[in-house]
Amino acid sequence: MIVGFSTIAGALRQARVDRKLTQVQLAKALGLTQGTISRAEAGGDLRLGTLVEIARALNLEPVLVPRRLIPALEALLSASDRGRAAIYSVDGDEPYVESTDDSLAP
Numbered sequence: 001m002i003v004g005f006s007t008i009a010g011a012l013r014q015a016r017v018d019r020k021l022t023q024v025q026l027a028k029a030l031g032l033t034q035g036t037i038s039r040a041e042a043g044g045d046l047r048l049g050t051l052v053e054i055a056r057a058l059n060l061e062p063v064l065v066p067r068r069l070i071p072a073l074e075a076l077l078s079a080s081d082r083g084r085a086a087i088y089s090v091d092g093d094e095p096y097v098e099s100t101d102d103s104l105a106p
Helices: 005-018 023-030 034-041 048-057 067-081
Strands: 085-088 096-099
Touching (some): 005 048
Antiparallel strands (some): 085 096
């Protein structure tokens, strides 16, 4: 499986650290408590709306992926990590993929 609670928590923490924000700074910007941010980064229970709010503030978008598409998504992400595919998005346009990885061909 591609994601679990610890993966979500780690992604939130990494995105915050990458933006050089403390938990307190992020919490203040969102009108939340530092404890809420800490709980999110520890994989604790949160309201779905709170999780989405935190993620979007960190330029992340939580999505649900049908299980049958997980292998394709994992292949795309793996190829991207290896530099064999690039995912582009232009404001207002649909994202598109350029790949040199034959395994991603339709």
